[in-house]
Amino acid sequence: MTTHPTRPFEGQKPGTSGLRKKTPVFMQPGYLENFVQSTFDAIGGVAGKTLVLGGDGRYFGVEAAQVILKIAAAGGAARMIVGQGSWLSTPAASNLIRLRKADGGIILSASHNPGGPDEDFGVKYNMANGGPAPEAVTDAIFARTQVIDSYRKLDAPDVNLTMVGESRLGDMVVDVIDPVSAYADMMESIFDFKALRGLFHEGFAMRMDSMCAITGPYAVEIFENRLGAAKGTVVHEQPLPDFGGMHPDPNPTWAHELMAEMMGPDAPDFGAASDGDGDRNMIVGRGIYVSPSDSLAVIAANAHLVPGYAQGLKGVARSMPTSAAVDRVAEALKLACYETPTGWKFFGNLMDAGRVSLCGEESFGTGSDHVREKDGLWAVLMWLNIIAARNMGVAEIMADHWETFGRNYYSRHDYEALPVDQANAMLGDLRDRLSSLKGTQVQGLVVQDADEFSYEDPVDGSISAHQGFRILFEGGSRAVLRLSGTGTEGATLRVYLERYVAGPEGLTEDPQHALAPIIAATEDLVGIKARTGRKGPDVIT
Structure with missing residues (x-):
């Protein structure tokens, strides 16, 4: 030594x-x-x-x-x-x-x-x-x-x-x-692998994009070897030091090959992608993209169909920027529902205390108390198990869910690599004006409240302040702004936009069109484009 x-x-x-x-x-x-x-x-x-x-x-x-x-x-x-x-x-x-x-x-x-x-x-x-x-x-x-x-x-x-x-x-x-083996064994203990093997035996077609990242060997072992999916179901399956030049972030922007295939005329029944280290997921059906917030809500509503959760959920939790879609499921199922800051460690406290079984973040992270991290392949298997149990496709499941619970239109707009001083000054100015925004009328909307989110952990009593800005509009719409902690260059400003529609009408709009008033109101109130000189966000999910 x-x-x-x-x-x-x-x-x-x-x-x-x-x-x-x-x-x-x-x-x-x-x-x-x-x-x-x-x-x-x-x-x-x-x-x-x-x-x-x-x-x-x-x-x-x-x-x-x-x-x-x-x-x-x-x-x-x-x-x-x-x-x-x-x-x-x-x-x-x-x-x-x-x-x-x-x-x-x-x-x-x-x-x-x-x-x-x-x-x-x-x-x-x-x-x-x-x-x-x-x-x-x-x-x-x-x-x-x-x-x-x-x-x-x-x-x-x-x-x-x-x-x-x-x-x-x-x-x-x-x-x-x-x-791979211990993880694959755990998945087999949670899900109905017999039913899933039957699904693939009957000709169910799937595409899993591992984006030249770590889930490739796991996905091949689980989907192709253990469940009998056709060889080639998993693409970009070889982990590479540079991810083959890909940006291993499973969203519609970076997983564009998968999106093109799933929206094309010869799309398979189901598509999914995972990220660099395997803890994130994207779910896509034939002709339909599922937002992470909606995915969390659907999993919560159908978890009882999966053997590992047949006894029901203890509770659910979501990060504050994640849409309230899962809240509506929790209310219907009479489950406790927690709103936490972004960061899986906050969910860990709730899971260790036995308060929640299921949790998720809008940033393509979903998981349960089987581990203490979000889990991309687990989320994919949840969807496959639900599809097998309900004998319905992704589009049918989403339509049924929205008819039952209403729809939370939702999108995230990312402004990447902003000068740190510029981003901090813009949000500092918003902080100074928060108390004066209540009652403001903008783009046909009325600001009901505005604050900076602070969280008191119900388990250990710790306080986490300065966790993002919330602008709440009358009628259940909102905008959330926060700086991401996962970048390595400049500052990434994330803007989360949400609008609730109870139905039965108005459940099939394009999300960006449905959110247009919220997008415009946020620009009027914060001035992101005006202050940064950007024409628009770098990534929309």
Whole structure:
């Protein structure tokens, strides 16, 4: 073991999903080492502990895994459970932490962000419950990064991570495991695989786009090998360090190949996509795109059809920017419904306390208490199980849902890579005017209320302030604005737009047309285009 003197690097503050920076930043001498040592110091050291390690296969992941193993060994860790090739999807890592009763884990991913030598990299610490570190831990990590003066690293050859089996790094056991099998087994314990095999046996056609990211091997094993879907059902199935040049974010903009196929004349029955680290999903039917908010609501309304949830849900939760579609389902089913800030760690507290079974975020993340992360393939299997149980297509299921519960028209407009000062000044000005907006008439709408969202955790009483701005209009429409914590360049402003229509009329409009008054009112009130010089959002989902 060698102790290396070092100095703090600026900006090593973990966000909602760990520390994300451009890959060359992480490749600086000592940068990764500082952050990992600070993480281990902040959790009280790793002596005698068992940790899980893996990631989404992006560029620099293998090298980073070797660095982390040597720092863990120098710190006296007892065992590191590593995905073969340093691969593990985020939900699979969460499952392994829980299954193997590990003390925590490190996930090497920047999720849906692009990968490659000049793109993004990330490191995230997950707790013993399998979920992301809470703010108290990430704050402690950041505090340590600001004063760190040395890190400890074992001087040893790299570990062979290509072969399953145990080896030693100093006194630490390195347990290289198949990254797919335990996760696939868990899915088989939750869903009716017999019914799903019957679905594919009868000719049901599906397209799963893994976007050259980590879910490829998982999707091939589950859909093609275990469920009998036709070979080639999973496309872009090989994880690549640069994701084949793709932006592995499963939304209509970046998963455009899938969208074109599903909206074309020869579309299969069902389409889905997942992201870089496997925790997000997009659901598409023949000729119909399902918004993540609607997907969450449909899953909540039909969860009882899935064996793992046959006894009913304990409750549901959604992030504040997510539409209120699931709220209407919860009200009808007499379920508790929680509104939290963005960030899966907030759901983790509710799940650990037994308050909710199902939760979701509008940013293409849905999951349940089977793990403590959102889970892309789990959401796809939920939809397949519902389709098999109801013997209905996606369009039929959506039409029936809207007729029953009404429709929350919803869209997110992203303005990416804005100058940070400009974005902060624009939202600072909105903050100063919030109290004066009530009663304002704009674009035929009346502002009912406006505030900056703050959340008091019902489990531990912690307060999370400054979680986004809400402009609520009379009649159930609203606009939400917040800066994203997942980018690595400039500031990304997310604008969430929602309008509720009870039906039975007006349930089949194009969402952008239905939301036009909300879009125009938000521009009048905030002046995004006027202040940034942008002609419009970079991404619309």
